[in-house]
Amino acid sequence: MSVKLAVIGVGNRTGKYLRYFSLHPDAVELAAVVEPDPVRREACRKQFSLPEDRCFSSSDAFFESFREPCDGVIIGSPDRFHHTQALKSIERGWHILLEKPVAQSYGQCVEIAGAARHRGVKVGVCYVLRFMSLYRKVKELLESGAIGRVTGVSHQEFVGIDRMLHTFVRGYWNRAETTAPSFVSKCCHDVDMLLWTTGAKIKDVQSAGSLAWYRPENAPEGSTDRCIDCPVERDCSYSAVDMYLRRGVWTRNFTVPEGKTLTEVLEEQMRTGRFGRCAFRCDNDVADRQLVTLTAADGILLTIEMNALTRREGRETVFAGTRGEMVVAGQVIEVRDRTGSLIQVQDFSQEASLPYHANADLLLVEDFIGAVAAPDRLPAVTLEDSLESHRICFLAG
Numbered sequence: 322m323s324v325k326l327a328v329i330g331v332g333n334r335t336g337k338y339l340r341y342f343s344l345h346p347d348a349v350e351l352a353a354v355v356e357p358d359p360v361r362r363e364a365c366r367k368q369f370s371l372p373e374d375r376c377f378s379s380s381d382a383f384f385e386s387f388r389e390p391c392d393g394v395i396i397g398s399p400d401r402f403h404h405t406q407a408l409k410s411i412e413r414g415w416h417i418l419l420e421k422p423v424a425q426s427y428g429q430c431v432e433i434a435g436a437a438r439h440r441g442v443k444v445g446v447c448y449v450l451r452f453m454s455l456y457r458k459v460k461e462l463l464e465s466g467a468i469g470r471v472t473g474v475s476h477q478e479f480v481g482i483d484r485m486l487h488t489f490v491r492g493y494w495n496r497a498e499t500t501a502p503s504f505v506s507k508c509c510h511d512v513d514m515l516l517w518t519t520g521a522k523i524k525d526v527q528s529a530g531s532l533a534w535y536r537p538e539n540a541p542e543g544s545t546d547r548c549i550d551c552p553v554e555r556d557c558s559y560s561a562v563d564m565y566l567r568r569g570v571w572t573r574n575f576t577v578p579e580g581k582t583l584t585e586v587l588e589e590q591m592r593t594g595r596f597g598r599c600a601f602r603c604d605n606d607v608a609d610r611q612l613v614t615l616t617a618a619d620g621i622l623l624t625i626e627m628n629a630l631t632r633r634e635g636r637e638t639v640f641a642g643t644r645g646e647m648v649v650a651g652q653v654i655e656v657r658d659r660t661g662s663l664i665q666v667q668d669f670s671q672e673a674s675l676p677y678h679a680n681a682d683l684l685l686v687e688d689f690i691g692a693v694a695a696p697d698r699l700p701a702v703t704l705e706d707s708l709e710s711h712r713i714c715f716l717a718g
């Protein structure tokens with residue numbers, strides 16, 4: 322029998338999860354969709370041939386009036402709605418697949434977990450790294466003693482300038498109050514991955530970070546509020562015109578209403594939208610660089626750097642151990658002994674080129690559906706599992 326799930330917020334993330342619904346109609350059925358954007362809602366309605374009365378423009382209307390059979394929900398709305406929508410779903414007894422960060426404070430995360438426990442509802446968290454073969458292998462190698470006991474970890478996450486601009490400077494994750502601090506948004510699943518792979522129990526969190534670069538005082542001389550009419554735009558590495566119109570990066574995230582073209586949507590953004598603003602004159606307040614040091618109970622240090630000041634992108638982790646060391650750079654794992662001799666290489670580059678986060682997004686949904694269908698099974702990453710990484714990230718701020 323197929324599982325019936327409703328989807329709250331049909332954007333970039335849930336659009337990917339819905340791919341699983343299309344591929345496996347025998348396993349999962351879309352019970353309802355909640356999406357305020359009429360273009361996205363209509364596209365989803367058409368794609369799944371949903372009747373109008375199962376399509377909602379607000380979650381309030383959905384929770385008040387939806388009475389059809391439903392086993393669970395996928396919550397992929399903006400962060401600030403997760404807490405209320407999760408609590409309301411729990412009240413209805415619906416299992417939840419919840420996007421990260423699961424809420425806007427650690428207290429809210431704990432509240433959702435408590436309510437779910439009380440109501441007997443399963444909550445899975447979209448910590449996609451845990452579903453990637455690369456990190457599953459890292460965990461397996463560490464647990465098998467490939468480098469002995471872990472003595473220290475250094476992890477770097479390079480956000481990349483384009484992602485920083487699109488998401489954390491001009492975009493919707495640019496203010497802690499309306500979303501979360503950037504370290505929480507960007508690194509909560511990195512912290513989770515480090516705790517999960519090493520088993521470290523953290524007793525102290527130190528953090529330093531700020532918004533140092535994307536500030537008005539660093540705007541190029543002669544620049545103006547909008548890149549489209551800025552006289553120094555051609556010489557600026559942060560130009561929105563260059564990014565969206567010339568290079569065409571990050572453009573898939575814009576919704577194109579019927580009767581318009583993507584170019585028209587982008588040009589409108591350049592003239593009046595948030596994405597056409599000078600990168601140094603936005604309303605952003607989240608950090609562009611943060612260094613966090615975690616001290617584990619046994620004294621080992623785990624350092625995590627979030628860096629959005631370079632064009633480098635991706636993650637690099639160095640695990641030091643009593644018998645050797647392991648470097649995870651991009652999609653490649655290298656294990657060396659204490660003399661530095663290469664012991665083994667595991668290359669996941671081919672798998673990483675697969676869509677949907679190297680297929681991990683689809684595995685994540687499959688896992689959740691399996692947990693909803695089986696009374697005695699929990700999702701692979703429960704909300705309880707994610708509490709410690711959320712606690713650490715909110716402490717680091």
Ligand SMILES: NC(=O)c1ccc[n+]([C@@H]2O[C@H](COP(=O)([O-])OP(=O)(O)OC[C@H]3O[C@@H](n4cnc5c(N)ncnc54)[C@H](O)[C@@H]3O)[C@@H](O)[C@H]2O)c1
Binds near residue numbers: 335358361397402449
């Ligand atoms: N797991 C990951 O790797 C990962 C990556 C990126 C983002 N995220 C998280 O996923 C969530 C969604 O991010 P996204 O990139 O898909 O954003 P998005 O903006 O593409 O999608 C969010 C959707 O929610 C809709 N929405 C707005 N207000 C709503 C409301 N009150 N109720 C229901 N829907 C509403 C928007 O119209 C939009 O379609 C966020 O919490 C984000 O932090 C997770």
